[in-house]
């Protein structure tokens with residue numbers, strides 16, 4: 001027995017563990033260089049009116065074009081960058097790029113006048129001193145009207161230190177930006193805080209939306225979240241809408257907006273204007289047929 005030989009816990013040496021540790025270390029090191037090497041880029045997923053499918057905005061989602069690994073998902077590198085503190089720099093880059101791009105679209109195309117770009121914040125970003133000033137600076141520099149920016153935070157991020165979070169959200173709200181709770185239903189929210197936070201929108205997590213057409217329990221959850229949101233004066237975005245059946249159900253529940261593969265996958269920025277034009281054409285055709 002290894003234990004008797006004094007090897008303790010180290011006896012169970014699994015080479016895949018070393019591989020994973022090495023991989024993590026490499027990603028950490030590569031992350032440090034990723035910004036200066038300009039390896040991050042944003043993709044944009046439309047958020048649409050669930051009933052008429054009009055595009056009302058986009059969620060900006062970050063991607064990492066790694067020199068050897070290709071495109072790396074944010075679910076892989078955002079948690080790592082939270083650990084190393086790199087998230088501060090990445091987060092600022094995301095905010096700047098998203099606002100710059102939306103400001104440019106607005107200047108170029110009248111179709112973008114009322115569009116909103118949503119940007120995800122990470123836990124560490126939200127608690128960072130100077131966060132509010134950073135947002136204000138980005139808005140000033142890009143000249144994006146504040147109401148065209150929506151910041152997404154999760155319940156878990158808010159409930160760690162709700163008083164501080166509430167204060168930060170209130171200061172962000174004062175800038176005129178929109179605020180939204182992402183992945184709603186997967187964390188623990190105190191309902192009393194939910195009504196106190198100065199938010200505009202709840203995004204129902206896709207784990208409920210995805211199963212609502214097959215499982216009555218999940219349908220009921222979505223129904224209850226929409227009712228709760230509306231009674232608090234909040235709008236609802238359903239995440240992960242993949243099927244027409246879900247869209248119809250959500251529309252019947254008076255959910256305002258949807259986001260998901262049914263409407264579009266996230267697309268690179270240079271494809272966004274054409275996506276908007278095509279969607280508007282489809283919308284017009286639809287109206288024409290309705291009138292005829």
Ligand code: C2E
Pocket residue numbers: 045060061062073074075078091094120121122152182183206239240241242259260261262266
């Ligand atoms: P999220 O904010 O909840 O973003 C929605 C995720 O769901 C995106 O994954 C999107 O591609 C995916 N999705 C959209 N529609 C569908 C659908 O119909 N079906 C399915 N199965 N999935 C759908 P993505 O881009 O991989 O991002 C994952 C998470 O990474 C995001 O979840 C967000 O928490 C985080 N993230 C992404 N970009 C950023 C960023 O710039 N900063 C921070 N802090 N986090 C980010």
Ligand code: MG
Pocket residue numbers: 059120152182
């Ligand atoms: Mg989000």
Ligand code: MG
Pocket residue numbers: 182183203239
């Ligand atoms: Mg989400």
Ligand code: MG
Pocket residue numbers: 182183205206239
């Ligand atoms: Mg989600």
